[in-house]
Amino acid sequence: MTSIIQFADVHFGLEDQSAMAALAATVETLKPDVTVICGDITQNGKVSEFEAARDWIRSLSGPKIITPGNHDTPMFGLFQRFFDPFGRFNRIIAPLSEPYFADQYVSITTLNTARGWQKKADWSVGVVDLEDLDTAVQQLMSTSPATVKMIAVHHPLIYPPVSPLQKETQRGQEALASLSAQNIDAVLSGHVHVPFVLERQPNLTEVMSIGAGTLSTRRREKPASFNHIVVDDERIIVTEVFWKDGQFSTSEPWAKDVSELKSRKFPNSL
Template sequence: MIRIAQLSDVHFGDENLPAVEAATSLLQADPPDLILITGDITRFAEVAELEAARDWLERLPRPWLVTPGNHDAPYLAWYERIFTPFARYERIIGPAWSQSHLDDQIAVAGVNTARGAQWRLNWSKGQISRDQVRTAVNFLDAAPADRVRLVALHHPLTEMIAGPMTAKVWGGVDAARAFSEARVDLVLSGHVHAPFALPYPFADERTYAVGCGTLSVRERGVPASFNMIEVDPDAIRVKALTWSGGQFEAYRTWSLDRRA
């Protein structure tokens, strides 16, 4: 069995410190095969927030992969946000535009769906380009066929019905279709601060969108949470663990059929 932890939207500067510490202790005590952090590790991408996020990442058991979110481009330094949106992130955390992980069980393509500025008023929404999709698919296609194939990004590519907020990803539906046709197993995201798991309605419908909650105080109807994912040959189980104030407890579990 393969075990993957997914954490998202920690928002250092607005982090839920007891929940972050408890999640960190759980992962240190029983390390999974991989930890994925799907964006918004800071509140405003201030240097102190990025440094706090870096210090936290260094405490997590490896391997881990982190991809940025819209909050990881400076909110207050407008010149940087428009012209060099992820320079601070790359200096303190690591690569912003493309990340990847490959081992003897798992292949992950990290994709940055956040933008510093866009040709629309709400810059917090997502974008994914054809080149980004092509790069991710090419990486996963080059991996051995028996690897679990994952895409990690911040914004959900398609909208969650009755979700607490929208992502409105430009190019999102086309990307979801392309990842489905490429036989990706999971597309993992954050942003909406609520966990979910649902199939994309494309190809064989065995590519699933999995959303993660937040470990910040910026809750949207769901307590602070993170996901534990277990992969067996026949099924993928996603368990959302929510913070009760004293411990993490099972909130919801999804069992997802794997393709043959």
């Protein structure tokens, strides 16, 4: 069995300190095999925010997989934002991340969907570089075919109906088609600040997506939360864990047979 803690959107500078302290204690208790952090580690991409994030992430036991988000570029340093948008992330946070994680049950790698700037008014929108995607996929393909293969991003490749944000990740649908064709099983994401599980659906998405909520005070209708994902030979189970009234409480777990997930069939199809 593989135990995964997934969270995103800590937004150091506007972090929920009580929820974060409780999560650190939970990680110490659960001792997950890997912790996946899906971006927006800082609020404004400041060195001080990255350094505070580094110290906290270091306190979490076990290996980590970390990908940046759009808030992890310098908000106020425009020169760096244009010419070295992820310099601070790469210098301060990236050394804490494994390049990928693989064991008997899962394999996980990352894809950066954030950009420092874009030729559009909204720089926060996600973008998929298809060459980077291919590199990530090849890394996953080098692991055992039996593992549940996951790719961690910041932006959902397709936004779920439950999201209060409804935008379009550039080349997101192309990416999902490519991932499906190469038997990648799940996308782990953040950005929208609400947790979700989006199953494969005709005319919507060809790959299952698992979204984490936020551990910041920048909430959208939902309390601070993280996901606990468990994978074994038979099942993948996703439990949303919410911080409410000074304690964590869990949602009804979502579960699916690994064989069904890997069959590439849509739910309820013959």
